Amino acid sequence: MMVSTHAAPPRRWRGEGVRALLWLSPWIIGVAVFFVYPLLSTVYFSFHRYDLFTLEFIGLDNYRYAFSDVRVLQSALNTLWLVVFMVPAQVLFALGVAQLLAKVKSGGGLLRTIFYLPSLVPTVAGTVAFVYLLNPATGPVNQVLAWFGITGPDWFGSAAWAKPSLTLLALWGAGNLIMIFLAALLDVPRHLYEAAEIDGAGAWRQFRSITLPMISPVLMFSAVTGVIYAVQYFTQAMIASRVASGATDSAGSTFTPGYPDGSLLTLPQHLFHTGFRDWSMGLACVHALLLFAVAMAFTLILLRQFSKAEVAS
């Protein structure tokens, strides 16, 4: 942004292309080996039956099977649930807390640390802890609810509450997002609010007409990255399923992914089990392409935002 765009490069810039290519070469090799090649092979394998030992061309059979597999539909719906409910909940919650922190002056540093710390807790540790906290028999949450005469739900044990339970975990770990929003809110020029106050604008009006437009790039960025994160959602769902069901996941165990009742089976998890537990690599590649299509749709939205804001520099 601070760099001006030159129409014709001056003489001393000649040869910059070659030098840039040299600097970029490790990354270019990386893109070819870990991005382009595997993406093409995924398409190739999707037409084959492959179990690590024999490779057999079977045409569209994998596709036919995948689209008649109820678990594909179920996992796609679960992923959609995360996008539609978990991501907005997290963004709105983080924005609310950030707004509160921006106004609370005394003890602000300590409060910020308290809200940020949970986002540092290792994902597996946080998930294991939440399965325990929400355990209906011995977990503390339902006991505390009982003090107020509330009968807590079965949380990770019931299909209806499993995803909301993970959403609670997502809210608890929203510290990153809170800090991003807080920084954006504190960047809004104070005089805009002072002027609005003189004009007699109320708090809600100020929020809608000043805050929201000023932070909209950050809001957009977090919404779309949140969606992409939700599309990849794996660890929390997998750990919650396993710990809540008491199963191990050593290769060859009888663990049914997505406990309870497939409610926590996400697309990446279904892919993982198909490919790396059942060793149906070809079918897993169809799942991968499906995931790719979903991710791509959202990525395009993000790219459009970026090409507007950033690439121009």
Added chain:
Amino acid sequence: MRRRRGLMWVARHALAIALALMFLAPVAFVALTALMTDEQALTSRLWPERWNWANFADVFARSELLTWTVNTFVYASLATLFMLVSSIPAAYALARFRFRGRKTAFLVVIATMMLPPQVVAVPIYLVWARLDLTDSLWPLILPMLFGDAFSIFLLRQFLITIPRDYTDAAKVDGCSDVQILFSVILPMARPAIAAVALFSFFYCWNDYYGPLLYAGVDQEGWTLSLGLATFKAFHSVQWNLTMAATLLVTAPVIIVFLFAQRVFIEGVTLTGVKG
């Protein structure tokens, strides 16, 4: 008007404190459970009858926690080192050189950043299997020698904010690209590099998906994430031990944070606001 302001002040602080307590509660409950005896952890009492500090020692005795910690540390530090060696040059090229295709290159960086790793998992796994490197963490470490999209993106965002005059002046003095990188860019980019390195280290420290694919069935080769995920299955009813293990896995992260607080917060705001 003034009275309403005062009420708002009280309401805001009360809400903030209540929320903060709710954020702390999970940690408090986990810590209390980690200190209960085996028998008590099966009951629904919240406060430990007897402070059973031996639980922490038990976790070490009954699991490979130390081995897992060493493995995780090796994975995270090697991967971070490799990431820096490969990503700084790429970010430098994208931010400082003018060449045809740099916009495309930047778009490819973003695209690879957004692609769920699972999409390309099968073919990459097959390659490592053919090289006989599965059952180790090398498939997670070696690719870092070829750049990491997220780090390249963040570093590039930072490097474009360094005024061009600095590098132009060095160029007039006859500095080569390498000299400019080391004497001008790197010293100025130190906060961004620190943030990116911390992010990478913590990503690896927390990574579960990667080790799940590659670390194998032998516990000796596991990372903390893998070990903790399976801990409960091996000590099925002992929530107290599981919670003690959870705290032990979390503690190093929190300690590092308290030392490097500023770098974390700077890194986070860099991620969002510059976007």
